[in-house]
Amino acid sequence: MAADTILDINNIEVVYNKTIQVLRGLSLSVERGRIVTLLGSNGAGKSTTLKAVSSLLTLENGAVTSGSIRFDGEDIARATPHGLVRRGLFHVMEGRRIFEDLTVEENLTAATFALSGRGLKPTAFDLVYQYFPRLYERRQGRAGYLSGGEQQMLAIGRALIAQPSLILLDEPSLGLSPILVEEIFSIIASINRDTGVSMLLVEQNAAVAFAVAHYGYIMESGKIVLDGPTERLVRDEDVREFYLGMSGGEHAKSYRDIKHYKRRKRWLS
Amino acid sequence: MLIGTAKHSYRADEALLTTRPQRIWMGVLAVGLALAPLVLDNYWLYLACFVAINVASATGLNILTGFTGLVSLGQAAFMAVGAYTVAVLEIRIGTPFLLNLVAAGAVAALIGVVVGLPSLRVKGLYLAIATIAASFILHFVFVNWQTVTNGNSGLSVPPATFLGTPLTDYVQLYYVFVPITALMVLGAANLFRTRIGRAFIAIRDRDISAEVLGISLLRYKLMSFAVSSFYAGLAGGMWAYFFRVVTPESFPFVYSIFFLAAIIVGGMGTILGGILGAVFMTLVPELLRFVVDILSPVLPNAGTLLSPVRTIVFGALIIGFLVFEPKGLAEIVQRLRRFFHLWPFKK
Amino acid sequence: ADEIVIGGSIPLTGVFAFAGVGVEAGMQDYIKIVNEAGGIAGRKLRLAYEDTGYKVDASVAAFNKLTSQETINLYYGDSTGFAKTINPEIDRMGSILMAGASFATELNDPKAFPHQFMAGPDYSEMTGILLEYIAKEKPGAKIVLVNSDTEFGRDPIAATKARAKELGLEVVEEIITPPTAVDVSTEVLKLRRARPDYTIFHGYVLAPLPEFMTQAKQLGLETKFMGTFWSMDSSIWDKVGEVADGFMGVMPYRYYYDEAEDAPMLKRIREMRPTYQSTPYMQGFLTAMLFAEAAKRTLEAGKDLTGANLKAALNSIQDFDTGGLIGMPISIPGNSIPVGRIYQYNAAAKKMEPASDWISVQE
Amino acid sequence: MDVLFFIEVSLAGLGSGALLSLTALAFVLIYKATRVINLAVGEVLMLGAYLFFAFASGLGMPAWAAIPLAIAGGGAIGAVVERGMIRPMLGENPIAVFMVTIGLGSVLVGLVELTWGTDPRALPAFMGNAPIFLGEAYVSRKIAIAFVVAALVIALFLALFRFWRGGVALRATATDQAAAYSCGINVPGVFSLAWIIGCGTAAGAGVLLGAIGGISPAMGVFGLSALVVVIVGGLDSVAGALLGGLAIGLIEAWAGTYLGGEYKLVTTFGLLIVALMIRPYGLFGTREIERL
Amino acid sequence: MQARAGAQGAARLKVEGLSLSFGGLKALRDVSFEVEPGSITALIGPNGAGKTSMFNCISGFYKPQAGRIVYDGADVTRTHPPERAKMGFARTFQNIALFRGMTVLDNIKLGRHAYMKTNLLQALAYWGPAAREEMELRAEVEQRIIDFLEINHIRNMPVAALSYGLQKRVELARALAMRPRILLLDEPVAGMNREETEDMARFILDVKEEWGTTILMVEHDMSMVMDISDHVVVLNFGEVISSGLPHEVQADPHVAEAYLGSGDPAALMARLKAEAGAA
Numbered sequence A: 001m002a003a004d005t006i007l008d009i010n011n012i013e014v015v016y017n018k019t020i021q022v023l024r025g026l027s028l029s030v031e032r033g034r035i036v037t038l039l040g041s042n043g044a045g046k047s048t049t050l051k052a053v054s055s056l057l058t059l060e061n062g063a064v065t066s067g068s069i070r071f072d073g074e075d076i077a078r079a080t081p082h083g084l085v086r087r088g089l090f091h092v093m094e095g096r097r098i099f100e101d102l103t104v105e106e107n108l109t110a111a112t113f114a115l116s117g118r119g120l121k122p123t124a125f126d127l128v129y130q131y132f133p134r135l136y137e138r139r140q141g142r143a144g145y146l147s148g149g150e151q152q153m154l155a156i157g158r159a160l161i162a163q164p165s166l167i168l169l170d171e172p173s174l175g176l177s178p179i180l181v182e183e184i185f186s187i188i189a190s191i192n193r194d195t196g197v198s199m200l201l202v203e204q205n206a207a208v209a210f211a212v213a214h215y216g217y218i219m220e221s222g223k224i225v226l227d228g229p230t231e232r233l234v235r236d237e238d239v240r241e242f243y244l245g246m247s248g249g250e251h252a253k254s255y256r257d258i259k260h261y262k263r264r265k266r267w268l269s
Numbered sequence B: 001m002l003i004g005t006a007k008h009s010y011r012a013d014e015a016l017l018t019t020r021p022q023r024i025w026m027g028v029l030a031v032g033l034a035l036a037p038l039v040l041d042n043y044w045l046y047l048a049c050f051v052a053i054n055v056a057s058a059t060g061l062n063i064l065t066g067f068t069g070l071v072s073l074g075q076a077a078f079m080a081v082g083a084y085t086v087a088v089l090e091i092r093i094g095t096p097f098l099l100n101l102v103a104a105g106a107v108a109a110l111i112g113v114v115v116g117l118p119s120l121r122v123k124g125l126y127l128a129i130a131t132i133a134a135s136f137i138l139h140f141v142f143v144n145w146q147t148v149t150n151g152n153s154g155l156s157v158p159p160a161t162f163l164g165t166p167l168t169d170y171v172q173l174y175y176v177f178v179p180i181t182a183l184m185v186l187g188a189a190n191l192f193r194t195r196i197g198r199a200f201i202a203i204r205d206r207d208i209s210a211e212v213l214g215i216s217l218l219r220y221k222l223m224s225f226a227v228s229s230f231y232a233g234l235a236g237g238m239w240a241y242f243f244r245v246v247t248p249e250s251f252p253f254v255y256s257i258f259f260l261a262a263i264i265v266g267g268m269g270t271i272l273g274g275i276l277g278a279v280f281m282t283l284v285p286e287l288l289r290f291v292v293d294i295l296s297p298v299l300p301n302a303g304t305l306l307s308p309v310r311t312i313v314f315g316a317l318i319i320g321f322l323v324f325e326p327k328g329l330a331e332i333v334q335r336l337r338r339f340f341h342l343w344p345f346k347k
Numbered sequence C: 001a002d003e004i005v006i007g008g009s010i011p012l013t014g015v016f017a018f019a020g021v022g023v024e025a026g027m028q029d030y031i032k033i034v035n036e037a038g039g040i041a042g043r044k045l046r047l048a049y050e051d052t053g054y055k056v057d058a059s060v061a062a063f064n065k066l067t068s069q070e071t072i073n074l075y076y077g078d079s080t081g082f083a084k085t086i087n088p089e090i091d092r093m094g095s096i097l098m099a100g101a102s103f104a105t106e107l108n109d110p111k112a113f114p115h116q117f118m119a120g121p122d123y124s125e126m127t128g129i130l131l132e133y134i135a136k137e138k139p140g141a142k143i144v145l146v147n148s149d150t151e152f153g154r155d156p157i158a159a160t161k162a163r164a165k166e167l168g169l170e171v172v173e174e175i176i177t178p179p180t181a182v183d184v185s186t187e188v189l190k191l192r193r194a195r196p197d198y199t200i201f202h203g204y205v206l207a208p209l210p211e212f213m214t215q216a217k218q219l220g221l222e223t224k225f226m227g228t229f230w231s232m233d234s235s236i237w238d239k240v241g242e243v244a245d246g247f248m249g250v251m252p253y254r255y256y257y258d259e260a261e262d263a264p265m266l267k268r269i270r271e272m273r274p275t276y277q278s279t280p281y282m283q284g285f286l287t288a289m290l291f292a293e294a295a296k297r298t299l300e301a302g303k304d305l306t307g308a309n310l311k312a313a314l315n316s317i318q319d320f321d322t323g324g325l326i327g328m329p330i331s332i333p334g335n336s337i338p339v340g341r342i343y344q345y346n347a348a349a350k351k352m353e354p355a356s357d358w359i360s361v362q363e
Numbered sequence D: 001m002d003v004l005f006f007i008e009v010s011l012a013g014l015g016s017g018a019l020l021s022l023t024a025l026a027f028v029l030i031y032k033a034t035r036v037i038n039l040a041v042g043e044v045l046m047l048g049a050y051l052f053f054a055f056a057s058g059l060g061m062p063a064w065a066a067i068p069l070a071i072a073g074g075g076a077i078g079a080v081v082e083r084g085m086i087r088p089m090l091g092e093n094p095i096a097v098f099m100v101t102i103g104l105g106s107v108l109v110g111l112v113e114l115t116w117g118t119d120p121r122a123l124p125a126f127m128g129n130a131p132i133f134l135g136e137a138y139v140s141r142k143i144a145i146a147f148v149v150a151a152l153v154i155a156l157f158l159a160l161f162r163f164w165r166g167g168v169a170l171r172a173t174a175t176d177q178a179a180a181y182s183c184g185i186n187v188p189g190v191f192s193l194a195w196i197i198g199c200g201t202a203a204g205a206g207v208l209l210g211a212i213g214g215i216s217p218a219m220g221v222f223g224l225s226a227l228v229v230v231i232v233g234g235l236d237s238v239a240g241a242l243l244g245g246l247a248i249g250l251i252e253a254w255a256g257t258y259l260g261g262e263y264k265l266v267t268t269f270g271l272l273i274v275a276l277m278i279r280p281y282g283l284f285g286t287r288e289i290e291r292l
Numbered sequence E: 001m002q003a004r005a006g007a008q009g010a011a012r013l014k015v016e017g018l019s020l021s022f023g024g025l026k027a028l029r030d031v032s033f034e035v036e037p038g039s040i041t042a043l044i045g046p047n048g049a050g051k052t053s054m055f056n057c058i059s060g061f062y063k064p065q066a067g068r069i070v071y072d073g074a075d076v077t078r079t080h081p082p083e084r085a086k087m088g089f090a091r092t093f094q095n096i097a098l099f100r101g102m103t104v105l106d107n108i109k110l111g112r113h114a115y116m117k118t119n120l121l122q123a124l125a126y127w128g129p130a131a132r133e134e135m136e137l138r139a140e141v142e143q144r145i146i147d148f149l150e151i152n153h154i155r156n157m158p159v160a161a162l163s164y165g166l167q168k169r170v171e172l173a174r175a176l177a178m179r180p181r182i183l184l185l186d187e188p189v190a191g192m193n194r195e196e197t198e199d200m201a202r203f204i205l206d207v208k209e210e211w212g213t214t215i216l217m218v219e220h221d222m223s224m225v226m227d228i229s230d231h232v233v234v235l236n237f238g239e240v241i242s243s244g245l246p247h248e249v250q251a252d253p254h255v256a257e258a259y260l261g262s263g264d265p266a267a268l269m270a271r272l273k274a275e276a277g278a279a
């Protein structure tokens, strides 16, 4: 393992409820200061991978049954989820997971617990409001009533407060308007650039993910099937067809032109 | 779903018992139930009758709480309404007992709808507390509505009469209660094959989306309360014919907890769960009685330990099931079934 | 020879465990005495009982279990609720004579409860005895009734008020407490406003009586607190201490430590049990004695042990000597034994002391 | 109408209301952090009283030592229960956890019955006996003391939630445990803390209550009255517990005095239903968010 | 399905001057637009613009403070949600709202609820009409919906076990079971990859063409919106800022500024690279 690798996942298997195997020997690593993206179709196990890293798997009755995960050079098999956060690993979960009953400001306060025992100067909330002015307007409102996009901003805002060295981002573009996607990804890129924080980014929107990431992995059914620097991935034929929707030409094909597949046979005939 | 059973029509697929082994086992059970009184002594018949009553009521509560997601701690109070209805009808009018039972259910259903009204605004555990309140208020009515309920001393119920014979011993009552309960259980199972049952479950899972999908919350929440209380009322009616005295203290609050515990231990939201839970929770204290009998030669004051131990076991069962087997006995039975597959009726 | 079995649904645990434990001991002791003397007509007595936790359905289950296991002709029940619930079944079976822990007024009706009786006065007769005493001590006295809001507690209210009127006593306030009340401040304030000469509690064992009495004392209230049988055990009051001093009540039996000349049975009890035995013990003991007597008379008359025969034999008891358990000879024409005596608690001596002679309210 | 009498009755009502508030606080603390309605609060309260009894009467300790020990004992029960029964239930539906606590209540009653028997007992007196008069109005000494203690404790918690970041951690944990973890909040720690403090509070309330009315395994039903209070006040509101408790105390006192003791329960339960119809989440409770 | 043609040219759905606020927050201000029968209309706009709120008003879950909702010429502003369902309103939800305790089949059947007649007594007895109605429903669901959406293989699975994409498809199935005359889709392809988005787009087009259903859709995936919709309405801060044909809207500078941004990931990448270089 290279010294500048902040996260190293080595051949892990993950099983839910002691029965459902989701990851089958997955390996990937994130170099310090880099943004690495992890792509894959629904159910491939992307979120599971992130949860395995942040130790949140146990909450869902999942377990890493073999392989190892090292964060900052240390094995995390025994770490508690909150302990990891306090060591600088922040997971922005899928589906935002903001505290609905708390106000926007209290949501940010909650994230200050990530600083406990780290001797860091707390980040002023202003920084968050600066990136996301809309949150400032609604700072006293209950977060549960925010629109989807606003909630996503809040979720990323919490990560800013926590001053992590590695952020796991699970589908940050989900449900965001195109301009916000651009904005958020610019912010992600600039956070990465300004603070040098490393990121592991799970995305469905491959185009924007490739725009910010330095390196990419593609997974199917619990395994990595392809990886490489983004420049190389975007030229890969399969990636272009299945993730970017471009067949041959430079432009994506229209959704109107999609073939109707032959219907499957009826169940009872 | 069992593997290896080709279904030949939608009707067969939607039947209650979809496999041959299921049907055979059900037949065995029915015959067994029919013949049981030939071998049971009075004590076991007493228990069987009591179990039947509790199964009926627990099934009702399961419809409300397990399937519709409205937690109620008032089931015993609804039973009391049914029991008083039967008592009053028997004493004052002397209508036929089957009619009285139906009336008991109907009156309880009516009260149930009234108690259910807060459910439109009040949710979750807040609702559970509202039902506690309702049951204390009903208790107050039983104590103080002297002219009808005879206050604290309650009412003595004449025996049910069927074709001129008073049904006084447990064999007779058994043959009345068990079929009634079986019918009620069947009704509940049917309910969940139709749109009404689906609406209940939808309300449990996500009430506001259910409304947008065309399910009137007002109607179905109240309907669920009505059905559940109808079951309770009818069970309470049987209770009245069984114990033959109805007083305000006959249906204490812990009895309501008992039913909630029963459906949890049995398995919430499955018909089988309601049955298993009621049977199990009624019989466990009695089994402890036998354990104590066996222990008493060894342990001199085993007798005095019985009641605290029962209390502890009652609590421990609830905790144990919730922590280790949250889906209840029904899930265990399912697992056994899967394990034995088609045994012993291999095709 | 075969045995005569006394069945029992007894609350060895639960809220009234204190009663059940005493009852069981009392019954066992009397049974021992009978058996040591050769039994009844050569047949030994035996107590077959189950704990009920003072829950009616558990009592009924115990009854059904015991009666389906063996022939039982005598039965001890644990509560008013049970007595009423099982009554139709007992009448139907026709083979059992039953008594129990309940002195409910309602049960004192040979027509409605032909196969039951109680080994003492019913609750109304108890308060009647108290009122008679009050009328004699302080004619025209003002009385407050404090009752728990339960079937047990409300039982004698109507009869007490009627009897008070007959005796020229004035009931100035009725206080009903919720069954689980712990804090009785408002009730005490009511009491203070009513300023009664006597306060009669019924429907409690102990709580909330001590708190009532403590606060009343703090307020300087001059009222005499009185209770009925179930709150008259002296060991319970021993634990309360100083405030308990002067508490009075009606008691159908003598106390364990009563060394009266005419009470050989108490001496016998003290020999069998060197430490204090509770009032429920006495009740159990006497009930067993009456069961045995009824069985003896039935068998001596050459009759079968049926409910009706046993009850008839019991009702034939006239001027019967209880060995001093009760300080006067008793007769049982109906379902109760309406005699009793007023005792007063002496905190210094830790004893209940007689405050009146034996009073009978038999018509 | 007799004004002095009315004042005295009202004072007595406020006094017992304060005890309700204190017990209600135990519900609120646990609910705030874990979204669990701990129906065993009443039984923990009873256990607290019995522990005090054991330390003070059984071992002959002075009250100043026995009270903290009883409270600590309550806290210890809280810790054990949280660890053994509540944490494994993380993420289960609230009704299931609610039922676990019902089971717990039953177990605790059984254990107390096994250990100390079922007879009611009196606690050794430790509050003195001299009556207290506010002007001319009489207040039972124990009730007055209970009132002061309850008021202090509740004020403390109100201040705590106002000025301490931990309050946010508590509520964050309650709303979404996984998310709380991901913010670096020590979720198991919050859970334990809430249960320890909640059960300790209940045990303390038990000592006060036992001193007033004596103790018995059945005294846990007091928890039910306190539950009414939290429902009226709002399950997650400390202020609601305070005001709800006082209000219900007063109303019960008035109902008991002017209508009769048998009306106490119906009046409160009747009001409870009315209150819920008007404010389904209690006077100060947080509305559940409903969005599509 | 019974594409009862309304009066020529009349809108299937007309929203007139709708306003909605939560406390001080104005979620919708005087919004008006029309949805033509048999069209796919897209409602787009920044996050928090009020799109979902609009849907909630249309399906009756929110009560607007002002304005009217006219459906086939009838004012339905005050109609209760269940009745609207009966009139042919159907929708899917932004955050999947399937009933987790039920199988796929039951979830779909539930969509038909409002049209069924079985009453309580019939249900308890599972009498003739009840059983018959259930059988008819089953047949229709199987033949028209399950087949159509290609979810045969999962019909007996509990929905909780399904992947996100399949859950979205089941939601669509349930909405179709409601015999929709107007189908509201709230972000049907959010969280889906290209391939799954293609599938969903195909289903939406098929629903429109084969069932003749009118579709109103909220979606942030611009390439899909632009490709398949006939008409686009843009909301911003609760107000309509633009509407028209897809390419017209796309060309509207206001829309680009408020919502679309550069609309081109390649441009984004170039910009980021440039910034990185500058830093």
Ligand SMILES: Nc1ncnc2c1ncn2[C@@H]1O[C@H](COP(=O)(O)OP(=O)(O)OP(=O)(O)O)[C@@H](O)[C@H]1O
Pocket (backbone or CB within 6 Å): A016, A017, A020, A022, A040, A041, A042, A043, A044, A045, A046, A047, A048, A049, A060, A061, A062, A094, E161, E162, E163, E164, E165, E191
């Ligand atoms: N808590 C759980 N219990 C059981 N199975 C689970 C659980 N969470 C996820 N799975 C299963 O694991 C597989 C991978 O899920 P995961 O959420 O990791 O996928 P994903 O790649 O993140 O998909 P998406 O793009 O939809 O977010 C899926 O098939 C899912 O059904």
Ligand SMILES: Nc1ncnc2c1ncn2[C@@H]1O[C@H](COP(=O)(O)OP(=O)(O)OP(=O)(O)O)[C@@H](O)[C@H]1O
Pocket (backbone or CB within 6 Å): A145, A146, A147, A148, A149, A150, A175, D290, D291, E022, E025, E027, E045, E046, E047, E048, E049, E050, E051, E052, E053, E054, E094
């Ligand atoms: N029930 C509610 N109470 C208070 N505010 C609400 C409520 N529902 C929505 N809002 C607010 O109304 C505004 C519009 O929300 P809405 O959900 O309609 O946005 P949207 O256009 O669907 O956004 P997105 O694309 O992010 O889903 C938001 O600011 C939101 O916070």
Ligand SMILES: CC(C)C[C@H](N)C(=O)O
Pocket (backbone or CB within 6 Å): C016, C019, C078, C079, C080, C081, C101, C102, C103, C104, C152, C230
């Ligand atoms: C005190 C008890 C043992 C019985 C009670 N007196 C009753 O009447 O039910």
Ligand SMILES: [Mg+2]
Pocket (backbone or CB within 6 Å): A046, A047, A048, A094, A170
């Ligand atoms: Mg995912």
Ligand SMILES: [Mg+2]
Pocket (backbone or CB within 6 Å): A147, A148, E051, E052, E053, E094
């Ligand atoms: Mg939206």
